[in-house]
Amino acid sequence: MEAEHVFHRSTEARPPLAVRGEGIYVIDDRGGRYVDACGGAAVSCLGHGHPAVVAAMAEQARRLEYVHTGFFTTEAAEELAADIAGQCPGTLDRVWFTGSGSEAIEAALKLARQYYLERGDSGRSKVIARRLSYHGNTLGALAAGGSAWRRKPYEPLLIDVSLVDPCFEYRFAEPGESAEAYGERAANRLEQEILEIGPDRVMAFVAETVVGATAGAVPPVPDYLRRIREICDRHGMLLILDEVMCGSGRTGTFLSCEQDGVVPDIVTLGKGLGAGYEPIAAAVCSSEVYDAVATGSGALKHGQTYNAHVIGCAAALAVQRVIREERLLPRVRQSGERLMDLLGQSFGQHSNVGDIRGRGLLIALELVADRATKAPFDAALAIHQRAKAEAFARGLLIYPSGGTVDGRSGDHILLAPPYNVSDGELDMIVDLLGQTIDAVL
Numbered sequence: 526m527e528a529e530h531v532f533h534r535s536t537e538a539r540p541p542l543a544v545r546g547e548g549i550y551v552i553d554d555r556g557g558r559y560v561d562a563c564g565g566a567a568v569s570c571l572g573h574g575h576p577a578v579v580a581a582m583a584e585q586a587r588r589l590e591y592v593h594t595g596f597f598t599t600e601a602a603e604e605l606a607a608d609i610a611g612q613c614p615g616t617l618d619r620v621w622f623t624g625s626g627s628e629a630i631e632a633a634l635k636l637a638r639q640y641y642l643e644r645g646d647s648g649r650s651k652v653i654a655r656r657l658s659y660h661g662n663t664l665g666a667l668a669a670g671g672s673a674w675r676r677k678p679y680e681p682l683l684i685d686v687s688l689v690d691p692c693f694e695y696r697f698a699e700p701g702e703s704a705e706a707y708g709e710r711a712a713n714r715l716e717q718e719i720l721e722i723g724p725d726r727v728m729a730f731v732a733e734t735v736v737g738a739t740a741g742a743v744p745p746v747p748d749y750l751r752r753i754r755e756i757c758d759r760h761g762m763l764l765i766l767d768e769v770m771c772g773s774g775r776t777g778t779f780l781s782c783e784q785d786g787v788v789p790d791i792v793t794l795g796k797g798l799g800a801g802y803e804p805i806a807a808a809v810c811s812s813e814v815y816d817a818v819a820t821g822s823g824a825l826k827h828g829q830t831y832n833a834h835v836i837g838c839a840a841a842l843a844v845q846r847v848i849r850e851e852r853l854l855p856r857v858r859q860s861g862e863r864l865m866d867l868l869g870q871s872f873g874q875h876s877n878v879g880d881i882r883g884r885g886l887l888i889a890l891e892l893v894a895d896r897a898t899k900a901p902f903d904a905a906l907a908i909h910q911r912a913k914a915e916a917f918a919r920g921l922l923i924y925p926s927g928g929t930v931d932g933r934s935g936d937h938i939l940l941a942p943p944y945n946v947s948d949g950e951l952d953m954i955v956d957l958l959g960q961t962i963d964a965v966l
């Protein structure tokens with residue numbers, strides 16, 4: 526391997542060469558074995574090399590590798606859509622397949638806009654989203670995201686989206702404020718924004734059910750999302766929940782919002798949907814949204830070459846079957862509790878671990894300069910990146926994240942092990958993480 530032609534994420538150095546995956550391990554060309562405690566970016570939810578998924582993909586590739594959705598549908602797409610619809614609550618039963626989470630968000634935004642156009646309500650085009658959120662890197666998704674450093678260079682290219690604060694108790698609740706009072710205050714902020722913009726101009730509120738990469742595994746406080754749902758209904762706008770990271774079973778239920786008792790109008794899925802075996806994602810909409818298009822112009826004015834790629838659909842269908850056959854959703858809940866306990870025992874009193882939080886097997890530690898005041902580390906120290914490097918040197922893969930709003934959030938380490946992680950592997954992850962944190966702090 527002499528040639529240097531791949532445009533890598535960093536132009537400074539080529540990353541190590543991964544050659545194989547086995548269960549929770551990624552193996553490099555020098556035989557180095559890395560415990561994949563984050564599934565890349567919360568993707569590899571069955572670990573690497575699951576034989577049932579690999580076999581389903583090979584079988585599909587042998588029979589038919591590609592057709593364009595402008596000509597054909599496929600068994601794999603039809604069966605996967607039925608499977609997803611069967612797992613989603615309420616009337617979320619129409620599935621638009623894309624190749625990535627960002628594209629799923631783009632499709633969701635366009636679908637929301639078209640929903641209002643079909644109903645003759647062309648004045649609604651405004652999107653409200655949240656700070657410290659991440660919905661992807663394509664321009665529409667980036668505009669809806671609230672990750673300041675990701676947006677900054679591209680600001681002139683972004684559509685105008687209003688951003689409100691996320692629901693993030695550790696950072697945004699006032700001292701002494703109850704979770705309930707805080708949740709109400711956070712939700713009311715959305716209503717204020719709607720009233721300021723003018724309710725008949727707003728088409729959708731977009732939020733991650735559990736905030737993933739930017740704020741670090743932040744679940745909503747009880748009742749926050751229920752209030753959000755009521756506010757959206759009151760103002761006749763759509764609720765789009767982004768479950769690209771936290772959906773597809775990652776938190777122990779197929780959709781994470783099931784645990785909040787809320788059904789959005791559109792939900793996006795990705796990452797764990799295909800478990801990394803193929804790039805596949807989806808925007809799932811309610812029958813009401815679908816019917817508006819079906820009884821109106823009859824087509825979403827949007828389409829991409831690789832929509833509903835048949836091998837991706839076959840892979841994701843096999844993933845759903847494995848999750849059921851191996852009874853992995855209850856296991857995610859149990860292993861998530863166990864991981865929380867282990868982290869609490871190891872780091873609960875650590876002077877630089879401010880918060881340990883998450884849902885199911887999406888868990889983060891927030892690293893702080895001062896536990897008592899919650900003061901973040903100086904951003905220039907890039908503590909989360911150093912943690913990633915130290916973990917890597919010890920054969921552990923963790924997902925680093927950091928984002929700041931008024932100095933109110935800082936460095937996080939995100940853990941998203943596979944749904945079939947064993948107890949021994951969880952012990953190993955926490956042990957290696959302890960060594961990592963000792964090395965950094």
Ligand code: PLP
Nearest residue numbers: 625626627659660661737769770
């Ligand atoms: N939405 C959320 C919540 C995500 O976490 C991500 C990726 O991290 C995306 C959307 C974008 O997905 P993709 O990277 O597949 O485009």
